[in-house]
Amino acid sequence: MKKTSWYSKAYMSVALGFLYLPILVLIVFSFNESKSRGVFTGFTLDWYVKLFHNEMILSALFNTLVIAAIASVVATVIGTLAAIGINGMKKWAKSLVMNVTYLPIINPEIVTGVSMLLLFVFIRDKFNVDMELGFFTLLLAHITFCTPYVILNVLPKLRQMDKHTFEAAQDLGCSPAQAIWKVVIPEIMPGIMAGFLMAFTYSIDDFIISYFVSGPTSQTLPIAIYSMTRRKVSPQINALSTIIFVVVLLVLLGSNIVEARREKRLNRKEED
Amino acid sequence: MKRIFALLLALALAAGLSSAAFALEEEDLDMEYYTRFKGQNISINVYNWGEYISDGSDDSMNVNKEFEELTGIKVNYTNFATNEELYAKLKTGGVSYDVIIPSDYMVARMINEGMLSPINFDNVPNFKHISEEFKYQPYDPENLYSVPYTWGVVGIIYNTTLVDESKDMETWDILWDADYAGEILMFSNPRDAFGIALKKCGYSMNPDSTDQLREATEALKDQKYLVQAYVMDEIFDKMTGGEAAIAPYYAGDAVTMIDDNPDLAFAIPREGTNRFLDAMCIPKEAKNKEAAEMYINFMCEPEVGAANAEYIGYSSPNDAAFELLDEETQESPIIYPSDEVIEKSEFFNELPTEINLAMDKMWTEVLSNDEQYSEWFIPILLVVCIGLSIAINVVRTLRRKRESRNY
């Protein structure tokens, strides 16, 4: 394989260039003095200062984080329980539930968004529930599209698990709840964590579904970004991109280092 | 040395500017009136056009913030881009806004459909500042539902460096000029786009038959090859950045754009144009009607009205606010056009339902217009997909059966 390496390297660099060029441009122009998107006139940090005084962005950021945190926790709880339940279902029931689980994943987001909008309006009009589009509807929608991802991450772990562990725990005097809590959950923890992280990131990043079910009191960050791109554009948006990029970079680097260390430790243990 | 001097000059200028900007003095305001909701944790949802309020950038007054500080009422401020978007959002339901700012024809439509709540003018004492000329308009003949916010005309904004000098800019035909293919921007909302197309076809901007609309639709379809993009507020960046040469837009925004890029100019077509009046209204679903009325009243404060007019560049129907504007603005032919222009312009009227429906439909037709495909394509595609799916399943089941028999 060695002889092919130079063009695979070249290919990798071109591909990475394609992926990073636009982001690089965004970052460079966040330091641009003028509002122009094409000409660099001088260095400034003004846009960052303005960004930190932009209440719309700050409150949107706050909403985004709160919704993502609550939605991903709730989705993880419901999803983990659901996965345990689905695992113990008969075949036909299982395939039925799994089909419904795949629906929000396969369905175009715009259809999900529209359908949830219709649902919330329907509930409000027909049942006279005082539920306005806003924080609460966003939360419900986010939990709905996050939960399937948790299930899909947890189910494989459950399948890998020895079926008899659960029964053994009960034979040894655990109540079913205890058996789940003490035996099953620790076993599938990596899947739960992966599902939680996936739910969290999907929630933070979601625009299309949120766009349909949000109201005036609860803009999330993607919605704020969208309304920024539709108006007179201010380089604040570039500053925001840069900050998001740096935060993501740090988080990923950090998790990678932790992972690498853990792996090293495991290797050492195996060697011992 | 030179640089330091330039910096000092800039600072001096900035200082001079900020002192010239409008400031709210407490003694001018009826504090008893404005503070009566303080501490009650009330919030109102305001739904306004994008770039349609003085927002504190470039040393202007931050109107929403001033209002919040003055009254203790929290303002949830969001934007729409077109009247039709506003209408759709309200019609879809699930949300309640306290203050909205539709244009004339949309006010009429909303009144007809019972979507607005009458304003208690006792709570809006500053209504007295509104010029008589703008009260009791046809869209709200008894003036029960609306308080005028701004007015203006539609015209053509163009980039003098990209447009041939010999060209006649004072006509809608320029938007159909093939020399500028790919350099033209167009309204992305049906009413404005159809208004222009109708005028070009020689009709009134208020069509009275679907045949006229049909003709306008064909004109818009012809124009589509020349149009670079259909835009609303995206126009600011595209025109000031020199991305496009010609675009129809609202006069007030043209002023803002010319400020940012002096190469731009504004022309009002002599065939006549649309004159609009945007008014503040309270939707039926409003949760805090009195707070909404307070907000409307605040927007009519002379200083606030002047700050808004100054920042967004639109014409103010508020006499007291007009007095506070500087002379250059007061005499601007773009912001306050001549009587001749006004005479030839027409307001958009509320259209009969069937014309509204036809317009929505034809607008989608214009935007989606492309090579023609058979209408049967979708059903056939569906049938083929279903057939394929069943066939594969059958084949697979058969094969599995055969295999299991072999073993």
Added chain:
Amino acid sequence: MKSRYSAYPYVIWMVIFTVVPLLLVAAFAITDSSGAYTLENISAVGEYTPVLMRSIWLAAIATVLCLVIAYPLAYILSRKTGSQQRTMLMLVMLPTWMNFLLRTYAWMTLLEKNGIINRLLGFIGLGPFEMINTQGAVVLGMVYDYLPFMILPLYSIMTKIDNSVIEAAQDLGASTPQILRRVLIPLSMPGITTGITMVFVPAVSTFIISRMLGGGGNLLIGDLIELQFLGNAYNPNLGAAIALVLMVLILLCMSITNQFDGEDKEDMII
């Protein structure tokens, strides 16, 4: 106790928030604004065939491009050693973590008439080219935004292909194209189908990319739906009908691709 009871909250949740909403879409699609039964909306969808064709066409091009770009990339990635692999994978996935609106916006600044690419080309005496507000720009945006969705499934299936399999094929005298056709592609088929659906579905239903990079004149099916609900031509019944047709089409396409997979997924009917 039967552990399946623990799935009941989820089942109830999904019935309320997934099944009922989709039924509502169907109900809206077959009624008019006053609530009376009509098939007018469904039949009106046929009028928008050009939009549907354009959406499918552009999304298909974008999907193929993604596959062509991602396949070698995923292969190269999967042949790297442990720590190198992890770093490279992180590099490839990092851009996805930025909001796709921001990434699409970045392309706006690049493609504009006075944008960076045209300026750079101007230095060597080329252009300016009209890039933004074209269908090409829309496809580019789709490829850029959804490329990682193609790389990831391909990569995870390819890490499972042992080098020795490829070496064995080489030892038996297979040429590179033969290895590709007879060994790599069949083994990576599940990854390919997953990748295709993960790119095609969001691409065919997008309304942001076409609006930001396509100039609003290149309407896609997503734009059409948005237009009927929150846009300039309010008609939720028609919007629901279009959404319904889109959904049925996609679910059918999915079931077909899944069946090409060859692998039986016990828990999927569609």
